[in-house]
Amino acid sequence: MTQRVLILGGRGRIGSAVANDILTHTQAEITITGRSLSTQKAVNLALGDRVRFLVLNLEDVDKLRSAIAQSDLIIHCAGPFNYRDTQVLEICIDQGVNYLDVSDHRSYTQKALNLHSKALEAGITAVINTGIFPGISNSLVRQGVEQFDHPEKIHLSYLVSGSGGAGVTVMRTTFLGLQHSFKAWINGEWRLIQPYSDRENINFPPPYNHSNVYWFDMPETITLPHSFPTVKTVITKFGSIPDFYNHLTWIAAHIFPQWLMQQGYMIEFLAHVSHLMTDFTNIFSGIGVAVRAEVTGQKNGKNVVYYSTIGYENTATASGIGAGSIAKLLLEGKLKKPGVLPVELALSTDLFTQIMAERGIEIKENWHSY
Structure with missing residues (x-):
């Protein structure tokens, strides 16, 4: 069966970059959300035939819950994250759907980490702070x-x-x-x-x-x-x-x-x-x-x-690679770490170097004594 990815806030430049990485490296179908139909024009994707747009306000909890229930993976790109609560993550935990985000604010990070035990019990993998x-x-x-x-x-x-x-x-x-x-x-x-x-x-x-x-x-x-x-x-x-x-x-x-x-x-x-x-x-x-x-x-x-x-x-494209590459691992079942985890605890170095090489990103390493 075709896997379905829901990208919240995917009409923005980082969200679009995440979507493009997933479309390039997987066969998943993607639903991108925005608050109005007018925002659909802002979606600029290289491969649009596997993408659809859904009008969704995160405050509409019933519609949000329904959209999550129909998805195999949720990617939260609707920042700024210092304004966000953890409602999306909590619904994912309740419905047993894997989650990742591009959050970049410590207040959100701490609130998300507080849900680690619940995610662990539910058996879902939630990776936070992905991107560049x-x-x-x-x-x-x-x-x-x-x-x-x-x-x-x-x-x-x-x-x-x-x-x-x-x-x-x-x-x-x-x-x-x-x-x-x-x-x-x-x-x-x-x-x-x-x-x-x-x-x-x-x-x-x-x-x-x-x-x-x-x-x-x-x-x-x-x-x-x-x-x-x-x-x-x-x-x-x-x-x-x-x-x-x-x-x-x-x-x-x-x-x-x-x-x-x-x-x-x-x-x-x-x-x-x-x-x-x-x-x-x-x-x-x-x-x-x-x-x-x-x-x-x-x-x-x-x-x-x-x-x-x-x-x-x-x-922005590098941020899309950071999140999109982890999304691919989750969709393929290669990354299974139940709980809420920052990237450094969720992703092994072997997998990291593999996905960077796949996307042509060179890691240069140096040593010196002091």
């Missing part, structure tokens, strides 16, 4: 951690050119991440970090090379310390190209009054203005992404540093 970062980045960390006898420090750096090929929702998420200080695991304790602070110059793969990144609140900040208990420090930093976007974001985080940054209208204004700006600068900067995952620790009695990097020409 979080997502592929988490698996790069796991691959690195497994190289060590005693891993001690994780340093993740992300770099995006222009808009990254994403829409206003991703811009909105970026500015929402500047609203509050956040806790990070530093030297074995939780410390309060100011967003977009501690500028650092990181060596990424070409064509980016040395670029600047800043502290940014990501779900990995809370999941990685629990996934790898011996690690005493987890750092997550983000930067943009061109560099002047970093300066503008720093001003929003440090100069604008905090009360102003916590107003919905201000977030909307900044998101739309930024999107208009990047539509122009994308011509020169491109819309690619680079990730560097560095792990420090002990191996064979020596203190060493391992780091791996990946790059991709379209950030």
Whole structure:
């Protein structure tokens, strides 16, 4: 029988990228949802004959429940996730349907993880935080951690050119991440970090090379310390190209009054203005992404540093690959991990390297002693 995938919020650029990856690598049929028929025009898929559109508001619980019941896999792409509750995941657990999402906010991550026991009892696999970062980045960390006898420090750096090929929702998420200080695991304790602070110059793969990144609140900040208990420090930093976007974001985080940054209208204004700006600068900067995952620790009695990097020409497409590749594994029955799990606990390194190779993504690895 043909497998059926329901993508909530699939009309957006990341949701469409997830759908395209699934259509390319599986025979599944896909239903994409949106809040009105007018949004159907925004769906841009390479292979449309196996796709249908469903008008669905997540607040319509009965219709949502019916749509989930008719599906073999649910993919939640309807962000921003700091606004979302776990209703979709709870319905999946109740109906025994596997689930994954592209969530990227710690509040949602924590609420989802609280449902682990219920998902485990129901026997469903729910993988959260898939995409590029979080997502592929988490698996790069796991691959690195497994190289060590005693891993001690994780340093993740992300770099995006222009808009990254994403829409206003991703811009909105970026500015929402500047609203509050956040806790990070530093030297074995939780410390309060100011967003977009501690500028650092990181060596990424070409064509980016040395670029600047800043502290940014990501779900990995809370999941990685629990996934790898011996690690005493987890750092997550983000930067943009061109560099002047970093300066503008720093001003929003440090100069604008905090009360102003916590107003919905201000977030909307900044998101739309930024999107208009990047539509122009994308011509020169491109819309690619680079990730560097560095792990420090002990191996064979020596203190060493391992780091791996990946790059991709379209950030939104890379997010689609991160989620779509895991969707394929779930549909094929190759990934069965009952419970609610972040990517680094759900996906083995063997499967990760396999799906990256299938999609032509090269992982570059390096070692050095210190």
